[in-house]
Amino acid sequence: MANVQAGKAPYYFVPSLSRHPAMAAVALLLWGLGMAAWVNKMTPLGPVLVFGGLAMFLFVLYQWFGDAISESEGGMYSKRVDASYRWSMSWFIFSEVMFFAAFFGALFYARGITMPWLADPDYSGILWPDFRAVWPNAGPQGSVEPFTTMGPLWIPTINTALLLTSGLTLTIAHHALVVGNRSKTMFWLAATILLGAVFMGFQVYEYVHAYSDLNLKLTSGIYGSTFFMLTGFHGFHVTMGAIMLSVILYRLWKGHFTKEHHFGFEGAAWYWHFVDVVWLGLYVLVYWM
Known part of the structure; x- marks a missing residue:
């Protein structure tokens, strides 16, 4: 960057x-x-x-x-090196898209393909007696402790509002940098980082609630494993994005970047917006469906 x-x-x-x-x-x-x-x-x-x-x-x-x-x-x-950085960041984000696509694909396959296929009368009971093709599937009775699924209200919805707002504040910061207003850029970038930190605080609380109140764990069947893999890796990416933006904020304070040349800021912003988009898909497919 x-x-x-x-x-x-x-x-x-x-x-x-x-x-x-x-x-x-x-x-x-x-x-x-x-x-x-x-x-x-x-x-x-x-x-x-x-x-x-x-x-x-x-x-x-x-x-x-x-x-x-x-x-x-x-x-x-030079501008040629700048172009190299832009292509490199673009391909890196594409690799991250494919990374999350694998986990979303696992969720879709388990819920949209495997369950209907096993519901076919010809395969009924092929896994265990009295198999029911319902989501979430907890496996044979007694193999997985009873658990409650995580709904969209209210922490996931609040986190959605936080991330969408952070995308807005980051865009305001970018526009301020383009016009050369460094102090405004730093203010709105700091607000973006703070919103990301609050998001992670809520996610930690959600995990504690899942384990202690819902008995929802990584071992809670295919639902538990896909839920924690998707939300956990997304939380890791939010943390990495917040660290990247914090470095950019420090560099702004040190006087780096100009309104014409600031790909370091843009690369971190691309990553943050990517994290926002992934969360929207996760919010709909994991919490609502």
Whole structure:
């Protein structure tokens, strides 16, 4: 997410050799080995490798993005590099679209294809006696503890209003940056981050309510697994988006970006709007249907 200083940059900037890719690979290898050791109950080796690898990876990202920002503010990036960043962010968001499409596809397949197919008289009872093709399906009696599904009222609806409002405040911040009003940009960007934080607070409360009051868990059949996978990964993306916007806010405070060149802001805004759109689909398909 780099800023472009037009008129100062070379034809196309080629960075020098970097240690960052190799260090990131080592960090991810340590993390993967740690996860394998942890699930095989190799303690304390597993947790040490997991958190050590994660800490190393975050450190690498901090240095890597810092170098990119320094190159950008140093006037090394031309419009050609700017175009590369835009294409890269576009493909990254496309990969995220396909990521969520897989989980939405699993929900659709289980509810819209598998259930009607198993309701066919020829297959009735193929899984277990007295099988009923209803959603949510809790499996054979006694295999899953009774649970209550999560409805749209009221926390999911409040969270929908929060995310839609955050999209509006972010758009206002972008327009303010385009006209060169830095203070207004920072105010509305901070409001966007605050709305995202409140959203996550409500989601934490919703999870506590699901576990303690509804007995709804990740192990609550196909409904529980798809519910927590979709909402959990979305919450993770909201958290990452809020961190990205917080970095942009800090850079604005440091005097980065101009009204002509501010792709760092735009890239984070694209990501945030993508998160908003995913939530709308999740709100309808998971909470209402």
